[in-house]
Amino acid sequence: MRIFSGIQPTGRKHLGNYIGAIRQYVDGQDRGEAIYCIVDLHATTVPYDHAGLRASVLDTTAMLLASGLDPARCILFRQGDVAEHTELTWLLSAVTAHGDLNRMHQFKDKSARQRELVSAGLFLYPVLQAADVLAYRAEEVPVGADQRQHIELMRDIAMRFNERFGETLVVPEHRIPEIGARIMDLQEPERKMSTTGSSEQGTLYVLDEPRAVVKKLKSAVTDSGREVIRSPEKPGVSNLIEVMAVIRGTDSARIEQEFDGAGYGAFKQAVADAIVEFLAPVRARYAELREDEGALEAVLGEGAERARAIARETLADVRERMGVGPPRRVSG
Numbered sequence: 001m002r003i004f005s006g007i008q009p010t011g012r013k014h015l016g017n018y019i020g021a022i023r024q025y026v027d028g029q030d031r032g033e034a035i036y037c038i039v040d041l042h043a044t045t046v047p048y049d050h051a052g053l054r055a056s057v058l059d060t061t062a063m064l065l066a067s068g069l070d071p072a073r074c075i076l077f078r079q080g081d082v083a084e085h086t087e088l089t090w091l092l093s094a095v096t097a098h099g100d101l102n103r104m105h106q107f108k109d110k111s112a113r114q115r116e117l118v119s120a121g122l123f124l125y126p127v128l129q130a131a132d133v134l135a136y137r138a139e140e141v142p143v144g145a146d147q148r149q150h151i152e153l154m155r156d157i158a159m160r161f162n163e164r165f166g167e168t169l170v171v172p173e174h175r176i177p178e179i180g181a182r183i184m185d186l187q188e189p190e191r192k193m194s195t196t197g198s199s200e201q202g203t204l205y206v207l208d209e210p211r212a213v214v215k216k217l218k219s220a221v222t223d224s225g226r227e228v229i230r231s232p233e234k235p236g237v238s239n240l241i242e243v244m245a246v247i248r249g250t251d252s253a254r255i256e257q258e259f260d261g262a263g264y265g266a267f268k269q270a271v272a273d274a275i276v277e278f279l280a281p282v283r284a285r286y287a288e289l290r291e292d293e294g295a296l297e298a299v300l301g302e303g304a305e306r307a308r309a310i311a312r313e314t315l316a317d318v319r320e321r322m323g324v325g326p327p328r329r330v331s332g
């Protein structure tokens with residue numbers, strides 16, 4: 001089983017990212033051949049801080065390693081290091097419908113929010129994402145529910161390519177995490193915790209100082225009443241119960257039992273303590289790893305080499321099938 005996922009370069013990963021995506025990446029290492037890519041090229045599709053992009057990639061690298069990715073058991077690399085991704089993007093654009101790209105929710109949302117330039121890169125974002133996965137002939141893509149449409153599109157692209165040029169690409173499957181997807185904003189518990197669109201107060205970052213965690217928990221929106229129970233009328237308390245259950249590795253009913261009669265104040269303090277303890281080892285390892293940029297670059301460099309060896313083969317097949325460039329020389 002080959003697993004591939006891409007992650008945006010930012011060190012400011014929040015608890016939802018950590019529990020939903022990053023922990024799933026770590027598990028992927030035991031389930032199959034895991035390949036993870038930090039997508040610096042995708043980051044250029046909206047206005048971004050170009051002077052800070054390299055540092056953001058290293059932040060993310062350190063975060064992933066601190067969370068348990070092990071370069072001996074997975075391939076971790078930076079998208080911009082492997083030129084095959086951009087070449088495959090162009091080749092796949094031949095079997096991508098313009099109309100489909102126009103219908104992508106993320107493109108519509110992001111272009112509507114764009115005040116300066118809606119770049120062609122933003123429009124092609126899903127084709128680059130398809131190239132990321134298809135270059136490795138990955139079978140499974142662990143990624144959030146918000147990526148469903150992009151995964152559907154890459155499946156269509158792979159199928160259309162195979163139909164038109166002959167069986168070449170693997171049609172990948174989506175794998176959505178059940179937990180973590182449910183972690184809600186602390187201030188607006190009706191919406192998901194997110195990097196874009198959530199307030200600082202509503203978002204718990206993996207690297208938040210313990211003091212900040214306690215403060216955010218204390219000011220978290222709770223609901224009327226004082227019982228620690230889940231209910232549709234109590235989205236704030238329900239969210240904290242779920243967070244606590246995930247961290248303790250137990251189910252929500254057990255948490256309700258444990259905090260029966262405790263009141264919101266004591267419960268919030270307990271959740272804050274649990275989160276601080278849960279994240280402490282990641283924060284400590286991150287601080288250590290992030291200092292040694294040479295070592296982080298070495299991990300990415302070695303990952304890129306291993307990635308390239310796989311992607312190069314796919315590209316040779318794709319070029320051969322499409323009639324692009326000279327005929328493929330069969331080696332050996």
Ligand code: TRP
Pocket residue numbers: 004005006007008039042128129132133141142143147
């Ligand atoms: N678009 C994805 C996101 O925003 C990131 C991504 C880029 C990705 N390339 C990918 C995810 C390939 C899965 C597979 O989360």
